[in-house]
Amino acid sequence: MSPQMELVAITLDCPDPLALAAFYQQATGLEPHPKSDADFAGLNRADGLFIGFQRVDGYRAPCWPGQTVPQQLHICFKVGEDLDGAEARLLELGAGKPDHQPHEASRARVLTDPVGHPFCIVRD
Template identity: 75%
Template sequence: MRLRAINLDCPDPPALAAFYQKAAGLEPHPESNAEFAGLICADGLVIGFQRVDGHRAPRWPDQTVPQQLHLDFAVDDLDEAEARLLGLGASRPDHQPNERRWRVLTDPAGHPFCIVKG
């Protein structure tokens, strides 16, 4: 058994896939459409984005709508990566547990993700 895909619920799959494509330089899945869009990682893993009507975005760190899952991305320079991602449409929550080692950001659909030094 091997992991094939990680899928995130969202209101607009093509838009969220475009954000992560620009952020991480991943290739789009050839069968992406308005209901499901995917990105292909170097090892064949797919990050998928599926349309969910009435999607409720997680609120970091509040657990009223829990984060459910999050992605971590390794970066060389936290400040540089954060600035680039904010420019692409990410947001930076006020709560940062250890911003010298990692930063919590949210994607345009509200999912928390981390950038980690190293």
């Protein structure tokens, strides 16, 4: 029998953990971790999943879809049926939208967070 693993945390490198945590908190509604600070911030989901943001001096944003600076991580979020509305809201919060969109536009979109990490939003 193979070992079972449960994902409990994902941590993203960034230049400003509190700012990036604020973006994802507004985007997802997750609760801020009470011990967040300028070097490491986090968000908690009710089921125990933790998303962390750690300060990296000299941070370089991923170059997507190119690999000059590899993306290293890609997160996907279900957003329900209103993909256009979710995209508009995320762009207002500070997300970016790369020109390259590898998916059918009615099914999924690739966006970038304020420090360049690519992520997908997908219809339910």
